[in-house]
Amino acid sequence: MNHSIQHLWTPLAATPLLWLVVTLAAYVIGLAVQRACGGSAFASPVLVAIVFVVVVVLATGTSYKAYFAGAQFINFLLGPATVALAIPLARNARLVRANLQSIGLALLSGSVMTIASGVGLVWLLGGSRQVALSMAPKAVTTPIAVAVSEQIGGVPALTATLAILGGIIAAVVGQRMLHGLKVKDWRAHGLAAGIAGSGVAAAEVAARNELGAAFAALGIGLNGLTTAILAPLLVRLWH
Amino acid sequence: MITAFLVLIACELVGEIVRQACGLPIPGPVIGMFCLAGVLAWRKDKLDAPAIPDALGDTAETLIGHMGLLFIPAGVGIISEAGLLRAEWLPILVGLIGSTVLGLAVTGLVMHWTTRPRRQSGSAAAIPANPELFKPGSLS
Numbered sequence: 554m555n556h557s558i559q560h561l562w563t564p565l566a567a568t569p570l571l572w573l574v575v576t577l578a579a580y581v582i583g584l585a586v587q588r589a590c591g592g593s594a595f596a597s598p599v600l601v602a603i604v605f606v607v608v609v610v611l612a613t614g615t616s617y618k619a620y621f622a623g624a625q626f627i628n629f630l631l632g633p634a635t636v637a638l639a640i641p642l643a644r645n646a647r648l649v650r651a652n653l654q655s656i657g658l659a660l661l662s663g664s665v666m667t668i669a670s671g672v673g674l675v676w677l678l679g680g681s682r683q684v685a686l687s688m689a690p691k692a693v694t695t696p697i698a699v700a701v702s703e704q705i706g707g708v709p710a711l712t713a714t715l716a717i718l719g720g721i722i723a724a725v726v727g728q729r730m731l732h733g734l735k736v737k738d739w740r741a742h743g744l745a746a747g748i749a750g751s752g753v754a755a756a757e758v759a760a761r762n763e764l765g766a767a768f769a770a771l772g773i774g775l776n777g778l779t780t781a782i783l784a785p786l787l788v789r790l791w792h
Numbered sequence: 793m794i795t796a797f798l799v800l801i802a803c804e805l806v807g808e809i810v811r812q813a814c815g816l817p818i819p820g821p822v823i824g825m826f827c828l829a830g831v832l833a834w835r836k837d838k839l840d841a842p843a844i845p846d847a848l849g850d851t852a853e854t855l856i857g858h859m860g861l862l863f864i865p866a867g868v869g870i871i872s873e874a875g876l877l878r879a880e881w882l883p884i885l886v887g888l889i890g891s892t893v894l895g896l897a898v899t900g901l902v903m904h905w906t907t908r909p910r911r912q913s914g915s916a917a918a919i920p921a922n923p924e925l926f927k928p929g930s931l932s
Contacts (some may be wrong), residue, residue: 643832663899671891680883749895754857
């Protein structure tokens with residue numbers, strides 16, 4: 554019996570089909586869980602799906618490399634999806650132009666705060682320098698975060714993980730917390746998600762409101778730029 | 793839909809080419825996003841064709857609405873960092889949550905304070921009950 558499963562498993566595990574199905578199924582399950590929880594942000598479909606896939610990958614003794622070989626087709630779509638953020642941005646171009654000064658100010662303070670507090674907190678709690686530096690660029694979109702991490706001496710793979718986890722945290726607490734702070738403006742919600750929560754949180758806001766999507770798109774793009782410049786500078790101040 | 797997808801992929805390619813040609817530290821898709829947004833914002837609505845074609849709008853909406861799915865493969869990468877995460881879980885956890893929450897709050901508050909309507913006390917920019925009714929012109 555075990556032998557026949559092995560016979561079936563070995564060729565299946567080698568095709569991308571299996572891990573595409575597992576990843577898509579995990580996402581559908583994640584969406585269903587969120588629906589079952591009455592649309593609560595605490596039941597993040599991305600988080601549920603990642604936990605589900607991790608369990609399947611570990612249970613079958615698959616390496617991450619083998620999993621990614623199959624799932625890379627989904628990962629590839631991140632490129633066109635990022636470009637697609639141009640549409641809400643263009644639709645709200647007038648509003649973006651009217652708020653350029655506020656956007657610049659919020660961008661600079663949010664970016665510095667995220668980098669400095671990330672590095673500072675890890676250092677205060679006795680984390681290694683390597684981990685602190687991996688934390689510095691974690692709020693920007695994953696490809697930029699990885700490149701910056703490599704440049705300043707962090708661990709790129711750890712930064713990628715932190716970027717996703719940070720995005721999930723921002724997606725889960727962002728809206729609730731900003732409402733608590735009496736911030737009830739989609740422009741502020743979108744920009745904050747784009748700057749502090751990378752793509753995952755931006756996706757959460759973007760799915761809810763188009764004005765939020767426009768400012769989230771702007772936040773992702775501008776913070777990528779700002780962090781690529783600021784992170785190496787701020788790190789140089791810390792020896 | 794195929795044409796719309798072609799536009800998105802082509803913009804990504806243009807962004808990738810610009811990145812390599814200029815040696816920019818920004819990823820190609822982000823450059824592509826700014827290029828496409830610039831072109832779309834510059835085009836004017838015509839009687840027979842809107843500045844942003846419906847097909848492009850629909851395709852973008854679908855992709856953005858399910859962007860969460862696209863982050864799953866990268867997120868599963870957590871299993872290859874399990875050792876480091878276990879060894880330094882406390883600083884990582886506190887640093888991650890702390891910096892994310894502080895970054896969100898500072899960005900949101902600065903944006904909120906600087907865009908607040910100055911004259912009226914009522915907030916014209918509040919999230920409207922119905923987003924369709926949102927009037928950009930009412931902002932200060």
